[in-house]
Amino acid sequence: MTGITQPGVRLGPGEKITVVTSDATSSDEQPVTRASGVQSVERAFEILERIAAAGGEASLSDLASQTSLPLPTIHRMLRTLSGTGYVIQSSNRRYMLGPGLIRLGEVAHERLGLLARPELARLVDVLGETANMAVLDSDMVVYVAQVPSPHTVRMFTVVGRRVHVHDTGVGKAILAGLPHERVRAIVDRRGLPPATPRSIATMAALEDDLERIRAVGYAVDDEEQEIGVRCYAMAVPGTPLPTAISVSGPGGRVDAAFGERAVPELRRAVERLSSVLTRGVVG
DSSP states (O other): OEEEOOTTOOOOTTOOEEEOOOSSOOGGGSOOOHHHHHHHHHHHHHHHHHHHHTTSEEOHHHHHHHSSSOHHHHHHHHHHHHHHTSEEEOTTSOEEEOTHHHHHHHHHHHHHHHHHHHHHHHHHHHHOSEEEEEEEETTEEEEEEEEOOSSSSOOOOOTTOEEOSTTSHHHHHHHTTSOHHHHHHHHHHHOOOOSSTTSOOSHHHHHHHHHHHHHHSOEEEESSSSTTEEEEEEEETTOSSOEEEEEEEETTTSSHHHHHHHHHHHHHHHHHHHHHHTTTOOO
16 A cells, blocks of 8 residues: 555645555546446535535545545545636645635526525515525525515615624524534634624524524514514525525514514415425435
8 A cells, every 4th residue: 555645636734645556447447437427426516515514614634534435536536626626725735615616606696596586576575575585605694686675665685795694584594404513613613793782692592592493483583683674584495505585674564463474475485485496406
């Protein structure tokens, strides 16, 4: 057995790749077939998803411990992903999601928003307040679609805006569907910076709110992101990327009585959106 360093990828301190050499062709060197090509794609996406789950950055040893892939395979995949710009290696020899993913993400967000707009428009027609859709992206939520309220005084946000998860309705609705360990990791990385005096400021308070959201099935942003604005939100089930929708407006209109009307409409909307957004997902 020999320890080698492949060109284009640097190992971190103490990290090495061991390759068993023999006269037989190794499994990684077999001619590419349809099955092996599909497997390579699955492995590449697994690595990208593991890096994303780690907050966008991971070491070679992190990836080895979090996947069932052999080190030579991870190394080869990282070299390929680095060559295409989907992964870059930092000066401390950790691997980060690369700029090649930005264009894909922007286009995907745009397409996702277009799919959601008809259902958001229906919510606005029925409830009269602004409807939004957001997805979890690198520990924050990013708004990918909005249909504004017809009222002169209304809630407005810019599509593409990124906000923290703990002080928005869509963010808390998404967090409530994640494992506790992932919620804790997001908070550890991003903290709980207050947007208003009503924002959640401790992990204990966040956990209490998430427990309530799981019990009732929806989240409320009660002036936690912006004073004077209240929001009801619900996660869209079954989507590959954690997704949520919301209806938002001035607190004087978006009150408890509004919530009684909004929650059933949101529930119908997320069921329809789940069907639309998972239509292309092959089980």
